[in-house]
Amino acid sequence: MEKKRIAIIGAGVAGMAMALLAKKQGHEVQLFERAAAHTVMGAGVTLWPNAMFVMQQMGLAQQITRAGGTPDSVCQYDRSGNRHNALDIDQLNGLSGYATVTILRRDLIRILGEALRAQGVTVQFATTIALRDIDRLRQTFDLVIGADGRMHSVVRQALFASPRLPCYQGFINVMGISKFRANTLSNIIGDFRYPGERFGIVPVKPDMCFWAGAWRTPIDKSRPPSAWLSELKQRFGGWAAPVQSVLKHAEPESVRPVFVHDLDPLPYWHKDNVVVIGDAAHAALPTSGQGACQALEDAWQLVSLMSHQEELSAVLSAFYRLRVEKTTMALHAGRQLAQQLFFGQGDMSASQSGVSVALLSQLWMQGLSA
């Protein structure tokens, strides 16, 4: 495709990856971000091999791996710490051909931001794009990409006559970061469960982890942030030792509640020269473990299609056809696990470990080859 002028709205994972990959293909990119500086939603992410495939294509895999951790398994425990199931990440990585890396979100965003600067792409911070601006952008640019997230995407709004709003799925995730030496878990992602409640601990460095406590609850935005750490300590008070340790060493300023919403599948993601990617197009629950991974895949697939096809409308139609099945699978996987965890009996077999490592690798690596 000949070089295009591209406007990207939102400098999150999807927008920054899109800007980097498009710039590398020689397109002219402008990136608009409403926040005054890069924002950090959540404490950390696990970049599964499909995400690390994209990092490799962006030339960032080494940097990401250096900044993050490489866990060797996910283990499920009951709240007393008795181990029930395990997923062998080393085996998954071997089958997939790429590592799994856990990383603090602030490091992920920093690395993407530095890579953008190195490519000469500047982010126009403190620039909120409103619904009425989209028409102007679509006339000024060849392509307008909405990477403006799950909750209030104005680009998604511009695509549909009636609003497509995210739905609350009935549980909260309270996330944070702790500095401590996790002897008991070392290099294991720990997934502690009790019917209706879950506490996950993700090691990043020997002295650093991120974590999330989750439970079923109605939305309550009246509490101050400090109240959530107290609630966590009370709610998970009798749980296994690693849970106690992370809560004891939590960095209070990192603690953040998210009332978790996802998005029903959309019938299309583009109209004329306007398209949505990432959470704006297909926001899955954190129980899918795939939100940021799928946002990265979107960026890589869209840019790949642009390099192989001339006609923009054909590219955007092909992009939806190529991506909708996998992202819908992530959505359903996230909902199914959330249902079992928070509204079922907390069945210890309800997890990715119910799926074979070979199948998981096949599912997540589907459609990815350089």
Ligand SMILES: Cc1cc2nc3c(=O)[nH]c(=O)nc-3n(C[C@H](O)[C@H](O)[C@H](O)COP(=O)(O)OP(=O)(O)OC[C@H]3O[C@@H](n4cnc5c(N)ncnc54)[C@H](O)[C@@H]3O)c2cc1C
């Ligand atoms: C609690 C929780 C835990 C999660 N854990 C994981 C995990 O472990 N692994 C994983 O892969 N995924 C995880 N996810 C999902 C992951 O965070 C998202 O899927 C991913 O961040 C999506 O990236 P995005 O760029 O599409 O959207 P966002 O990261 O939301 O970025 C959108 C950007 O657009 C900007 N913006 C919005 N509106 C406008 C506007 N009008 N004008 C200009 N800018 C605008 C915002 O400020 C923001 O910077 C988690 C999600 C949640 C809620």
